[in-house]
Amino acid sequence: MLHKTEVAEAKRLSQALFQKAGFAISQLEMDNLEVADFGLGEYRCEGSQIITIVSTNRVGFKVICLLPNQTLPEHWHTDYNGVEGKEETLRVIYGSLFLYLPGVSSIKSGFIPRNKEECYTSRKEILMNVTDQITLEPGIKHWLQGGKEGAVVLSISSMATCAMDPFSDPNIIRKPIVEGEEGAACNE
Numbered sequence: 001m002l003h004k005t006e007v008a009e010a011k012r013l014s015q016a017l018f019q020k021a022g023f024a025i026s027q028l029e030m031d032n033l034e035v036a037d038f039g040l041g042e043y044r045c046e047g048s049q050i051i052t053i054v055s056t057n058r059v060g061f062k063v064i065c066l067l068p069n070q071t072l073p074e075h076w077h078t079d080y081n082g083v084e085g086k087e088e089t090l091r092v093i094y095g096s097l098f099l100y101l102p103g104v105s106s107i108k109s110g111f112i113p114r115n116k117e118e119c120y121t122s123r124k125e126i127l128m129n130v131t132d133q134i135t136l137e138p139g140i141k142h143w144l145q146g147g148k149e150g151a152v153v154l155s156i157s158s159m160a161t162c163a164m165d166p167f168s169d170p171n172i173i174r175k176p177i178v179e180g181e182e183g184a185a186c187n188e
């Protein structure tokens with residue numbers, strides 16, 4: 001569970017990064033920013049902050065903010081209810097991002113969260129800087145980690161079916177639970 005003070009702190013830190021990225025967002029979008037701890041209770045370690053800009057039956061456009069060294073846990077985008085899992089393009093607009101994909105292990109600058117070896121199976125490290133982008137086919141296991149300055153990343157995708165997406169860590173609860181509030185909806 002997330003504490004309200006943690007949500008407020010995550011929002012404040014994220015807002016600073018959006019400003020550094022030069023990505024203008026409205027107060028309403030900021031209010032609706034989703035702070036996710038994936039039910040693991042340590043959002044600064046495994047978590048992310050996400051603004052949904054567009055989510056229709058055809059396309060999804062989200063802005064993902066990762067604080068320094070914050071990890072968005074390994075997941076993949078599967079078919080759901082006859083809808084193909086989403087294709088996702090990631091583009092970095094601030095900071096640096098470590099993206100991990102299946103392949104020969106090459107982790108050297110980023111790291112697997114402590115005691116979570118079995119939950120992070122994709123270990124080919126790709127460093128992405130501002131203006132770098134990559135398109136991931138549906139079904140590819142991936143996870144993200146903010147670099148030293150954190151990262152602001154655009155996620156442009158086909159229809160976001162992500163509320164149903166599987167994660168490698170069986171302890172993950174996708175819907176964030178904030179002290180005294182109903183959980184919010186979807187993710188990256």
Ligand code: ZN
Pocket residue numbers: 075076077088142188
């Ligand atoms: Zn994804």
